């Protein structure tokens with residue numbers, strides 16, 4: 001239906017901007033500052049007979065930080081000298097080095113990046129016939145074009161005006177109950193509201209972190225960094241960690257969002273080898289007695305641990321800002337914001353009449369905000385995890401890898417605000433710059449393409465996807481149960497795991513306890 005609509009019904013659409021699809025293959029629709037714009041597919045040197053021609057195998061040899069080539073729209077770019085300057089961090093580029101990147105690049109970058117930056121790195125063309133566009137990839141690309149045609153990358157600022165009012169109401173009510181009232185019940189209610197405020201604010205931070213609000217990398221970053229005064233988190237740290245997570249989702253050695261040894265492991269594959277090199281944190285990881293003990297009981301302490309998860313984010317953010325291991329923007333703003341945050345949080349706690357209430361206020365607010373951590377990991381932890389790198393062929397190209405490693409959470413529309421956009425994780429991973437309020441509309445289109453190419457229970461679907469389901473969308477509680485079962489199975493496997501050489505003593509946890517970095 002969608003395909004027919006794309007081909008026949010060019011006038012339909014629900015966004016404010018309806019644009020004609022390009023008539024020829026030399027032009028396409030791209031997004032710039034959130035607006036849909038027609039752009040040439042290729043910018044820079046025209047194809048000539050003397051232009052160097054490469055094969056996939058040749059490009060694949062240039063797959064490291066020191067030697068990084070990528071393929072976009074059948075052209076080859078040597079981005080080695082750009083890796084350390086990349087605004088999206090080192091992780092995304094290194095994880096895609098040596099690969100075909102047309103789709104991932106299209107979904108993370110505005111038209112202006114194609115026009116103003118990419119041509120400087122062009123070194124050649126792909127040999128004819130090397131790049132195959134598989135049928136499902138062609139349909140996913142049509143979905144992107146349709147989103148652009150409907151103008152859905154454009155942010156509806158009314159949505160964020162309402163969000164601002166909602167957040168202000170939460171924050172001020174919390175302060176009123178915590179500071180302006182005298183009863184313990186009022187103080188604890190204030191703590192709960194503060195936790196809800198932080199959980200909700202993380203949704204705004206997430207949108208800004210993906211440049212999905214104003215669609216201006218620096219403006220969104222500056223707003224996010226300033227908000228650190230209200231949330232205490234570093235957007236710069238988050239962007240570095242999260243961008244890497246997006247492009248290397250559930251990759252054991254590369255995705256920081258599943259690297260929680262010695263506390264947690266989401267798959268026995270994580271400790272099936274004595275040790276492995278964690279490319280994000282740049283350290284060896286493996287099993288030792290401490291890790292084996294902790295992981296063996298992870299299903300029992302997972303939820304209580306999530307209630308404390310926010311403290312870990314503070315520590316990670318501070319270590320990141322002080323050591324700046326990746327391309328970092330606005331560190332001074334964030335450090336100042338974090339200082340302001342801790343000042344008002346502890347001043348509020350200090351104002352409580354007793355120590356017990358002060359400690360309870362801090363713990364309750366942080367525990368409530370801990371729901372966020374469950375929401376974050378829910379979309380990936382029970383899905384496929386893999387060793388090595390993806391994007392090597394038709395079975396693990398960009399779209400299939402995203403569907404295998406990511407799931408949605410089914411929820412009625414009126415509860416969308418609770419899930420802060422994380423319930424449409426599949427669409428968000430496919431189209432990270434799409435504003436949160438348009439993800440539900442994208443979901444309809446994505447589901448249609450998935451059901452067309454990978455119908456549930458079909459042999460192809462069973463071969464490629466866990467449990468034979470390509471588009472996984474359980475409810476919140478069902479999803480939690482699946483995740484908890486995954487943690488439990490992994491815990492049981494850990495009890496018989498062989499001891500390796502690296503674990504607790506090389507872990508970020510041990511470093512943190514020793515204030516390393």
Ligand code: HEM
Nearest residue numbers: 079087088092093096101108110117118209210211217243
């Ligand atoms: C295929 C490899 C690449 C991947 C996976 C990738 C991924 C990303 C990601 C995840 C972001 C963060 C977006 C955000 O924080 O809003 C980003 C930003 C950015 N990237 Fe890349 N990138 C790649 C290659 C490149 C190349 C080759 C260039 C330039 C020639 C480039 C230029 C930029 C710029 C300018 C931004 C800032 C966002 C903006 O101004 O729109 N990237 N990239």
